[in-house]
Amino acid sequence: DAGVIQSPRHEVTEMGQEVTLRCKPISGHNSLFWYRQTMMRGLELLIYFNNNVPIDDSGMPEDRFSAKMPNASFSTLKIQPSEPRDSAVYFCASSLSEKEKLFFGSGTQLSVL
Amino acid sequence: SQQGEEDPQALSIQEGENATMNCSYKTSINNLQWYRQNSGRGLVHLILIRSNEREKHSGRLRVTLDTSKKSSSLLITASRAADTASYFCATAAGSGYSTLTFGKGTMLLVSP
Numbered sequence: 001d002a003g004v005i006q007s008p009r010h011e012v013t014e015m016g017q018e019v020t021l022r023c024k025p026i027s028g029h030n031s032l033f034w035y036r037q038t039m040m041r042g043l044e045l046l047i048y049f050n051n052n053v054p055i056d057d058s059g060m061p062e063d064r065f066s067a068k069m070p071n072a073s074f075s076t077l078k079i080q081p082s083e084p085r086d087s088a089v090y091f092c093a094s095s096l097s098e099k100e101k102l103f104f105g106s107g108t109q110l111s112v113l
Numbered sequence: 114s115q116q117g118e119e120d121p122q123a124l125s126i127q128e129g130e131n132a133t134m135n136c137s138y139k140t141s142i143n144n145l146q147w148y149r150q151n152s153g154r155g156l157v158h159l160i161l162i163r164s165n166e167r168e169k170h171s172g173r174l175r176v177t178l179d180t181s182k183k184s185s186s187l188l189i190t191a192s193r194a195a196d197t198a199s200y201f202c203a204t205a206a207g208s209g210y211s212t213l214t215f216g217k218g219t220m221l222l223v224s225p
Contacts, residue, residue: 004155033212043156043201043215056212091155098212099143099205104155 006092006105014113018080021108023092024073031098034067034077035091037107043091048098049075055098082112117145117185117202117216125222132189134219136202137182143205145178146213147187150199159187159200164207192223 005024013019025032034046048056052069060067064083069075079086089109093102117138126132136145144163148156162169162178162185169176175188189196199220203213 042217045212045214048212055210093156098210101146101158101161102148102156102203102213103158106155 004092004094004103004105006108008108009106010109012111012113013082015083016081018078019082019110021077021090021110023075023077023105025075025092025094026103027073029094029096029103030072031095032069032075033093033102034075035093037089037091046077050098084112086110087112117204117214119200119202119216119219121219122217123220123222125224126192128192128194128223128225130192132192132196132221132223134187134200134221136185136187136216138204139183141207142180143207143211145185146203147176148201148203150201150218156201194223194225197221197223
């Protein structure tokens with residue numbers, strides 16, 4: 001298995017632009033998570049999907065952030081409009097259930113100038 | 114908050130020495146997990162220990178869990194330079210819905 005695949009690996013954009021991050025989970029995993037990692041706040045859960053349905057989005061910072069999972073093999077995290085404080089590494093992870101071990105992608109390093 | 118807290122924040126040792134990292138948490142758990150993150154990479158799962166287990170081994174890794182003290186430790190024996198990474202503990206609450214909550218991690222530097 002190729003593992004969790006994220007794209008792009010790096011994204012540099014200007015404030016106000018729309019950013020879309022993509023994730024392909026491991027086949028057969030029914031739980032998908034989006035995390036954000038910064039030095040100050042550590043690893044924060046943004047949103048959790050189970051069987052393509054958003055279960056917990058309490059970590060989504062504000063309405064500028066949205067996430068979708070149109071099918072079992074694809075998810076997106078969109079930021080519109082982006083702000084410099086959104087600069088972070090965004091990770092997608094998948095698992096068989098929300099309490100079991102997570103498999104992380106390589107992350108997207110986002111820089112908003 | 115269920116968040117685990119690792120201790121120490123940073124640890125520097127020589128190759129061949131053992132490295133011990135600790136994690137404390139606040140409420141009852143279903144399981145506790147340890148992850149490793151190399152610089153610029155995603156987290157990699159190392160080991161999962163359930164609340165009814167006290168010790169688990171995987172290669173050079175040994176994890177203990179003391180639910181009465183709400184703490185866990187990760188021991189890496191005979192460390193290697195390749196063990197240099199950040200190590201995170203993550204906890205899943207004991208009952209009901211719960212996703213994993215990660216601590217801030219311990220940065221381990223193993224010098225040749």
